[in-house]
Amino acid sequence: MAISLVRLALVAVVSGTLWSLRQQARQRRAERAQDKPVPEQTWEGEGGALPATGSQTGPDPASLTLP
Numbered sequence: 001m002a003i004s005l006v007r008l009a010l011v012a013v014v015s016g017t018l019w020s021l022r023q024q025a026r027q028r029r030a031e032r033a034q035d036k037p038v039p040e041q042t043w044e045g046e047g048g049a050l051p052a053t054g055s056q057t058g059p060d061p062a063s064l065t066l067p
Helices: 002-035
Strands: none
């Protein structure tokens, strides 16, 4: 009987610890998701091109050599 009570207590402590750790991890993930800023993109007609489109996809002018 004493052994079964010890096992029950041990299972209860382990279960409570795992539940607490999962809650803390879930809270940290939610905080990180809120901290990320939305990346700002501008269009060519509004002061700049998008980061990976248009003339920005070609080689740098300095790397081109004329024959």
